[in-house]
Amino acid sequence: MATNDVSKNTKVPGHEFSKIVASPMATITVKCGKQYYIHEILLVNVSKYFSNALEGNFKEASEKKVHLETVESDTFERFSSWLYTGTFKTTEVKEKSEVKNDNHSDNSKNCNDCRSEQCNNLYRELLDLYIFADGHAINGLPNAIVDQFGTLFITPGTVFPSDDLIRTAYSNLPHTSGLIRLLVDDRCRWSCKEGEEDDAESSAELPLAYLLQVYLRQPVILDRVKKSENPKRTLRLDIEDYHDHSENDRH
Numbered sequence: 001m002a003t004n005d006v007s008k009n010t011k012v013p014g015h016e017f018s019k020i021v022a023s024p025m026a027t028i029t030v031k032c033g034k035q036y037y038i039h040e041i042l043l044v045n046v047s048k049y050f051s052n053a054l055e056g057n058f059k060e061a062s063e064k065k066v067h068l069e070t071v072e073s074d075t076f077e078r079f080s081s082w083l084y085t086g087t088f089k090t091t092e093v094k095e096k097s098e099v100k101n102d103n104h105s106d107n108s109k110n111c112n113d114c115r116s117e118q119c120n121n122l123y124r125e126l127l128d129l130y131i132f133a134d135g136h137a138i139n140g141l142p143n144a145i146v147d148q149f150g151t152l153f154i155t156p157g158t159v160f161p162s163d164d165l166i167r168t169a170y171s172n173l174p175h176t177s178g179l180i181r182l183l184v185d186d187r188c189r190w191s192c193k194e195g196e197e198d199d200a201e202s203s204a205e206l207p208l209a210y211l212l213q214v215y216l217r218q219p220v221i222l223d224r225v226k227k228s229e230n231p232k233r234t235l236r237l238d239i240e241d242y243h244d245h246s247e248n249d250r251h
């Protein structure tokens with residue numbers, strides 16, 4: 001698959017160009033100390049976190065400065081790209097045939113390992129952005145990321161998210177969030193499809209909350225498959241189920 005582009009699925013509030021350029025610049029400092037100058041109106045319009053920080057009665061509001069102490073520069077750059085253009089770039093995952101021809105600096109690795117690593121690097125970039133969006137109340141971005149995960153999960157040859165990725169998701173996100181529910185249902189969906197015993201329970205590396213959610217969702221997903229006239233279709237995830245929409249946020 002080529003470089004990912006979420007433009008089609010991303011909803012960026014319609015700004016008038018003249019309003020953007022007339023807006024004051026906010027200075028955003030990330031974890032490593034790198035600074036970014038972003039039009040305030042863009043930040044304030046998509047996020048309650050930024051509207052509180054930049055329009056409230058705090059010192060940082062009058063100075064138009066925000067320090068994001070835990071946010072990595074890569075993550076913030078994807079966010080600001082989405083803010084201005086509605087798209088962001090992520091790691092490219094090579095097609096299987098391309099992976100076969102790559103050079104391995106480490107001979108002990110085989111191509112499936114390379115592919116798995118690439119997929120999980122991409123998942124991690126998306127997860128980090130989702131965690132940032134969730135923690136800073138960014139409207140619309142979590143749904144755009146969920147859409148991208150959904151597309152990846154149904155792409156042939158895509159690997160299953162690593163235990164490490166699932167652990168990171170569980171320690172940084174509310175367990176009711178759309179992405180967590182997608183990770184759970186994707187696991188259930190796979191075990192229905194394979195018709196095998198789910199091996200998730202055998203892994204001591206996975207969070208207990210995840211195993212429990214999978215255990216509880218499994219019968220629901222199985223039931224859906226049984227009742228369906230077209231079981232294969234039911235196994236496809238309806239990505240809208242994993243969107244979080246507030247009341248005044250129309251899709």
Ligand SMILES: [Zn+2]
Pocket residue numbers: 099100102104110111112114115
């Ligand atoms: Zn390889």
Ligand SMILES: [Zn+2]
Pocket residue numbers: 143240243245251
């Ligand atoms: Zn939606």
